[in-house]
Amino acid sequence: MSDEMNVVKTSRTPEELRSRLQAWLIATTEDPDAVIGPVSSPESNGMSSESLFFDATWKEGSGSFVARVAPAASDVPVFPTYDLQKQYDLIDLVARQSSVPVPALAWMETDPSHLDQPFFVMHKVAGRVPPDIPPYPMGGWVRDLEPADQVALQKASVATLAGIHGIDISDGKADFLEYDSALGETPLRRHFAVEKAYYEWTCEGAERRFPTIERAYEWVEANWPAEEPESRISWGDSRIGNMMYESDGVNPVAVLDWEMACIAPRGLDVGWMCFMHTFFEFVLQKYGVDTMPSMLRPEDVREQYGEASGVDVGDLRFEMVYNAVRHASIMSRVHHRSVHFGTETWSDDPDDAFRFKELLEEMIAD
Numbered sequence: 001m002s003d004e005m006n007v008v009k010t011s012r013t014p015e016e017l018r019s020r021l022q023a024w025l026i027a028t029t030e031d032p033d034a035v036i037g038p039v040s041s042p043e044s045n046g047m048s049s050e051s052l053f054f055d056a057t058w059k060e061g062s063g064s065f066v067a068r069v070a071p072a073a074s075d076v077p078v079f080p081t082y083d084l085q086k087q088y089d090l091i092d093l094v095a096r097q098s099s100v101p102v103p104a105l106a107w108m109e110t111d112p113s114h115l116d117q118p119f120f121v122m123h124k125v126a127g128r129v130p131p132d133i134p135p136y137p138m139g140g141w142v143r144d145l146e147p148a149d150q151v152a153l154q155k156a157s158v159a160t161l162a163g164i165h166g167i168d169i170s171d172g173k174a175d176f177l178e179y180d181s182a183l184g185e186t187p188l189r190r191h192f193a194v195e196k197a198y199y200e201w202t203c204e205g206a207e208r209r210f211p212t213i214e215r216a217y218e219w220v221e222a223n224w225p226a227e228e229p230e231s232r233i234s235w236g237d238s239r240i241g242n243m244m245y246e247s248d249g250v251n252p253v254a255v256l257d258w259e260m261a262c263i264a265p266r267g268l269d270v271g272w273m274c275f276m277h278t279f280f281e282f283v284l285q286k287y288g289v290d291t292m293p294s295m296l297r298p299e300d301v302r303e304q305y306g307e308a309s310g311v312d313v314g315d316l317r318f319e320m321v322y323n324a325v326r327h328a329s330i331m332s333r334v335h336h337r338s339v340h341f342g343t344e345t346w347s348d349d350p351d352d353a354f355r356f357k358e359l360l361e362e363m364i365a366d
Contacts, residue, residue, distance in 0.1 A: 012072065014039045017052060017115070021067065024114040025056055028107065034058035043133065049082060049259060053124065064124040065106060070117040076337040078330065079259065080201050085110065086176060087258045088120045090233075093173060094255070100163040101254050125254040127244035135280040136241065137292040145250070150295060153250035155304050157240050160252045161273065162308035165232040165266045174233050177263045187231040191264050192220070192322075199329045206336045212351045212360050213332070216325035219364040223318055229265040236260025238269040239276040240296075270305050271319025274298045278320070279327060282359045321363050328354040 022036040037055040052067040070082035088108045095102050103122035110118050130136035137143060145153065167174070179190035196217065203209050235242075237260045244254040277296035284291045298316045306312050313319075335353035338344035351357040 012050075014041075018054065020115055021052070021054065024109065025058060028109075029058040029060065031058040031060075042129075049257075063106075065121050066103065066124050067115075067119050067121045069115055069119040072116055076205070076333075076340040078333050078337060080198070082117070082259060084108070084118045084120055087261070089176060090174075090258050090261055091122075094164065094167065094233075097167050097173070098163055100160055100167075101252055103254050103256070125244055127247055127253045129244050129256075130241045132241050135284060137277070137280050137295070138284050138289050142240075143292060149250050150292075153240070153245065154296060154300070155308075156251050157243055157273070158270075158301055158304040159308040160243065160255060161235065161238055161269055162305055162311075164235050164255070165269070165309060165311075167233050169233060169263070174263065177233060177261055179262060186228050187263050188225075188228050188265055188268075191262060191268070194262075195326050195329070202329050202333045202336070206332065206346075206350075206353075208346070208350045210328070210332055210350045210353070212357050213325055213328045213354070216321065216328065216360055216364050220318070220322050220325060223321070225318060229267060229313070231263050231265050234262050234264035234266075235269050236262060236272075238272045240273070241276070266305075266309070266311060267313040267316060267319040268323065270301060270313050271298070271316045272323045274301050274316060275320050275323040275327065279324075279356055279359070282356050324356075324360050324363055328356070328360055331355060 018036050018039040021039065022034065025034040025036055026032055035057045037057075039052050039054045041053065042051055050067075050069040050071060052069060053064070054067070055064050056062060068084065068087065070084060071077040085108065088105060091102045092105060094100050095104075103125050106121040106123055108118075108120045112118050128141060130142045131140055134140075142150070142153065169175075179187070179194055181190070183193040184190040199213065199217070235255070235258065237257050242255070242257040243252045244256060245252055274296050277292075281291045281293060298320060302313055302316060331354035332350075335344055339346060346353070349357075354360075
């Protein structure tokens with residue numbers, strides 16, 4: 001099953017990337033003897049942007065780094081655009097305005113000529129990340145934790161999310177995360193418009209539509225909240241697989257992957273954290289894997305988030321369904337990308353592409 005879930009992310013070779021990064025470092029540091037060591041990428045996490053791990057040495061310094069690079073347009077990217085400057089600026093804002101742990105920033109490179117795309121470089125953080133491939137509920141260090149430590153990890157993760165939402169944005173410093181006001185009257189309406197446009201872009205690229213996703217979008221519109229909650233900085237891809245934890249503990253040491261960040265109600269992030277665990281549970285149970293059903297349950301996360309933030313995000317049903325349909329669109333695009341790389345094929349049922357049709361149908365059943 002792990003082979004089936006593996007995702008090819010780039011057509012660029014490690015040696016090509018190393019050579020081009022070294023040429024960039026020589027130009028950036030004005031040191032002709034600057035050296036980039038071997039370049040590698042994480043195999044157990046991430047389906048969108050490329051993360052490149054490397055050591056670098058130049059006349060004024062050295063260290064271990066991670067470069068975040070948008071995928072090549074020819075590699076069927078998961079998202080239509082990648083605003084690396086926005087991610088860089090947001091990480092900087094979070095570092096300056098909160099105690100939320102984020103990697104220290106090193107460089108922002110806006111010239112795409114070096115790697116064919118803009119990129120930014122961060123200092124590498126020591127720690128461990130819950131794997132996506134194979135998913136952490138299947139096995140690994142999170143599953144191996146004692147039950148009390150699993151609860152502690154969950155509480156610490158939820159508290160970190162609350163810390164992001166606790167950043168004061170009343171002075172406009174996070175306005176660069178706002179979607180165009182022409183898309184809707186409220187942040188949630190604008191968010192919905194962006195997600196619907198993303199779905200249409202996914203359908204256009206795949207040359208097919210996804211009936212269950214469309215029924216789920218109809219459910220979302222029919223069950224729209226009567227009152228929209230307050231909006232804050234929304235991390236976007238708020239799951240424990242995008243947090244790095246202590247090498248020998250359960251406290252987050254870095255929050256990673258900000259490419260889906262925007263301004264939106266708190267419940268979207270809280271619901272995403274819960275749904276992504278539900279998704280892994282569902283996929284693994286299809287294969288008869290004994291999973292972790294007591295972890296990241298919406299009712300528990302709601303209570304823990306309330307304790308950490310002082311805000312009750314409600315029962316999260318709307319947010320869970322909305323996030324499920326969002327993830328279905330993303331996974332359909334990921335499947336298209338896998339078809340492009342020759343590791344998947346299209347089946348007769350388009351909804352097979354996102355892997356959890358039955359779960360989504362169950363979630364929207366009244």
